[in-house]
Amino acid sequence: MSTTESNGFIYDKDADGIVTVTMDMDGPVNAMNAQYRAAMAETVTRLEQETNLAGVIFASAKSTFFAGGDIKEMLAIEKGQEGPQFQQIESIKGNLRRLEKLQAPVVAAINGAALGGGLEICMGCNHRIIWDSPKAVIGYPEVTLGLLPGAGGIVRTIHMLGLEKALPHVLEGRRLKPAEALEAGLVNQVIEDVEQLIPAAKTWIKANPEAWAQPWDIKGHRIPGGDVWSPKVIQKLAVAPAMLFKKTRGLLPAPEKILAVAGDTMAVDFDAALRIEARALAYLITTPEAKNIITSTFIQMNAINSGASRPKDIEAGKVKKVGILGAGMMGQGIAYSSAMSGIEVVLKDISQDAADKGKAYSEKLLAKRVAKGRMSKEQQVSVMGLIKATDKYEDLQGCDLIIEAVFENLELKALVTKEAEAYLAEGGVFASNTSTLPISQLAEASNNDENFIGIHFFSPVDRMPLIEIICGDKTSDAALAKAFDYARQIRKTPIVVNDSLGFFTSRVFGTFMDEGARLLKEGLDPVVIDAMGKQVGMPVGPLSVQDEVSQELTKKAAETHREMGVFCSLGDTSICTEVSERLINEFDRGGRFHGGGYYEYAQDGEKRSGQHCMSYTISLKSACLSKTLKTVSCLDRLLNR
DSSP: OOOEETEEEEEEEESEEEEEEEOOOSSSSSSSSSSHHHHHHHHHHHHHSSSSSOOEEEEESSSSSSBBBBBHHHTTTOOOOOOHHHHHHHHHHHHHHHHTTSSOOEEEEOSSSSTTTHHHHHHSSEEEEEOOTTTTEOOOGGGGGGGGOTTTTHHHHHHHOOOOHHHHHHHHOOOOOOOHHHHHHHHSSSSSOGHHHHHHHHHHHHHHHHTTSSGGSSTTTOOOOOOOOTHHHHHEEEEEEEEHHHHHTTOOHHHHHHHHHHHHHHTHHHHHHHHHHHHHHHHTSHHHHHHHHHHHIIIHHHHHHHTTTTTTOOOOOOOSSEEEEEEEEHHHHHHHHHEEEEEEEEOOSSHHHHHHHHHHHHHHHHHHHHOOOOOOHHHHHHTTTTTTSSSSSGGGGEEEEEEEEOOSHHHHHHHHHHHHGGEEEEEEEEEEOSSSSSSHGGGGOOGGGEEEEEEESSSSSSTOOOOEEEEEETTOOHHHHHHHHHHHHHEEEEEEEEESSSHHHHHHHHHHHHHHHHHHTTOOHHHHHHHHHHHHOSSSHHHHHHHHHHHHHHHHHHHHHHHHHHHOOTTTSSSHHHHHHHHHHOOOBBBBTTTTOOOOOOOOOOOBTOOOOOOEEEEEEEEEEEEEEEHHHHHHHHHOO
């Protein structure tokens, strides 16, 4: 037996001629960086020169198998460097190609996450064994970063699974657990004990000494499900671009490139497809879309989730019992999210009936999960058992966090603060869910402004991952830490922002809605307005999102701002406020939750085609855009038609 280490790869050959390559690179994870490129090239060369080689095992000394590409390295690549980048990608792919042409079986022993480039290394092996652990997930998340699997992921997955089964993996960025990966055909074996990974790999190598050729290198290989000449594949490739455009609206180049590479893979030989894939990745790396997505959704998001804005010297904790004041749209969503995380919830409103209606919201959402097989009936009962609906302040006794989610009214918020905070547990924190009102001013109603903080949720709470945390002038670090930990506990992403009227998101958000209302007032059709909003990248148009937030909220916020003598983007001089007040005062349309706003909504509140049930529909006839009016007369009157 012999063991050597070079560039973070530990090379160990046993008495049976089986080489175990254990990746233990510098840093917390193994990544496809310069160190990897040197180590893999050196290792493959050594394996090619090895005598009496019976097989090879790729393993990891880290808790993850392999983390994928080096994100910071990719961000440094500028426009115009596509050529050198293509050559570098070709070098990475060349080493994997040499690995799979070794005349000895190669096994991947997957002890943890194998994502992106990590899975591509595994796909270059003849056999993949994975530890049955929630931490051992595999997948191609590149598309979520504006990139594509460029080390052979698209080409090998298609040649292994066929176009139809491969596309969801490379286009959607899903992460598969071991059982799912086995069912999908991306791994071959699941092992319960991580210590048995290497022995299992050696056992397979000894039982399959001739299994060293990849399927695509065997004469007569056909892509499962047919190649480009298959009628089924032709049909799939014909409709796929339109289906993809419906999802991306042409704003994301990565999915389009992935689909293009997939189509080319069906039409050319294996090695030519690898080169096409490399060129596509070299192009995407330099696009502004990829750089912006990587910076915001990876670099900055990781910094937030790792606690960059959380006080460092305070021990992490969990909320055990949360009180929520107000069982309306926001309160009921907070209750659901908290109960789903195993937190005891007291949902209080001014009447038992109102509180019960708020609790019914959770029951409705849970029933949908049960119907879809995502939750058992027993789990539903357990979650519902955590929510107590009440009209009594006394039931808040012992809460270590109380969140008020009442209307944007200073007097009302001050009243519920004084009534409720006496029931906080020792060291408990009182939070306001205000979307615009300064926390320092709201904290004046508190007997302990050090434990008063802002926790601003977004609607609908059960689906929106973001939370704004706002500290007042006297808010303590302990209160901030508790609010931050609570946000992470209920699986939300907390951002800590400055305390000012509207904070951060409401200012940006209010400007977006205000521009939509301005265009409406100028006579532009609502459907066109919302379509333009989506065309610039927003998931929902400004009028639709205003209905979701509610016209009532805008009106009440404006009234409060007038009382305060201040102005913000949602204040009393905005067009958005002007239109919202007319909708409510003249037509009694307060938004989706109140029966309708700019648009009409179905009784059950369901959306159609991923959008709200709108008052207008668009149909395409003879390449001309025609409108079919299904709206209420109040909108015509609002536009003075």
